[in-house]
Amino acid sequence: MIAVIGLLLGVGLGLFLKPDVPIGLEPYLPIAVVAALDAVFGAARAFLDGIFDDRVFVVSFVSNVFIAALIVFLGDKLGVGAQLSTGVIVVLGIRIFSNVAAIRRHLFHA
Amino acid sequence: MSEDVARGRLLRAMVHxxxxxxxxAVLLAVLGAAAVTQVRIAGSDDDYAGLRQADLIQALNGLQAASRRTEQDIADLEATRDSLKDSNDKTAAALNQAQTQLTTMGILAGTLAAHGPGLRITVTVPDSHLSVNLLLDGIEEMRDAGAEAIEFNDSVRVVAQTSFEAATGGIDVDGRVLKSPFTIDVIGDPDSLTTAMKFPGGFVDDVALDEGHVSIKQSQDVEVNVLRKVVPPKYAEPGQPD
Known part of the structure; x- marks a missing residue:
């Protein structure tokens, strides 16, 4: 319940405050959001499996975001930023799909 | 069974x-704020704000190529336009020249009515007895003085082919017998024509010798309205131009 309220609160904050993203961080934001989504779906699956641990969630959330941003940063430095961020998005997308499939099996048995 | 277990967990988490x-909740709040911000950035009208340098260079190259192609198109179209305009101008000039020539020829050949400054000469002779030679001399004098269109008695146009012949009771001009008084409408410079008629021993004096009388009236708008039919030449053929 508190988690849902937190999510809504974040969306509301983002909508009302309209935070400015520094121009240097702009390319990393979409990757970071997708990485965080992956962490959240992973956590939801773990919760339904009964093995959820908030410490693990925090670490996976932060490290996911950090590593995704790092890969993109490295890619930018190597001159393959566009390709690498596409790759990261694809990998994270696949993970999100598999996690959602597990959640679906838990909730609907289908 | 695991379905019920999972749903129970979810329910318990919601309630307790x-x-x-x-x-x-804190992390989800961060995620929500970031996602909303990203959506806002992606949806903003500045499409190039979030692009990398390489992407920007590629976009710039694409735009430059498109610009070059468009400039090429502009140059081609301008060349086409210029050539069309040029040929149009040439056609208009040729048409204009042909029109001018048609007018000139029409007035010379008597197929066009004409009006302009000139003289109205009235020759009165007793019994319509006027020498053809005298009349021809008079017409030659008028032509010498620059007469451009001549008309007799408002009924016969005098052109290159016009013939004069003595006839009983008058003068046969192009097959039409004219009687005194002869009215001659001439278009040309009124002063020159008057001088050509009146010089000592000229037309006026000659007619006076034949006991006739010539009255000359200058006018700024003499009308020559009689038209001639053009008969295509039957024997004469155009020669090779020089």
Missing amino acids: PGRGQVVV
């Missing part, structure tokens, strides 16, 4: 939130 949920 634990300590761990606060941390989850």
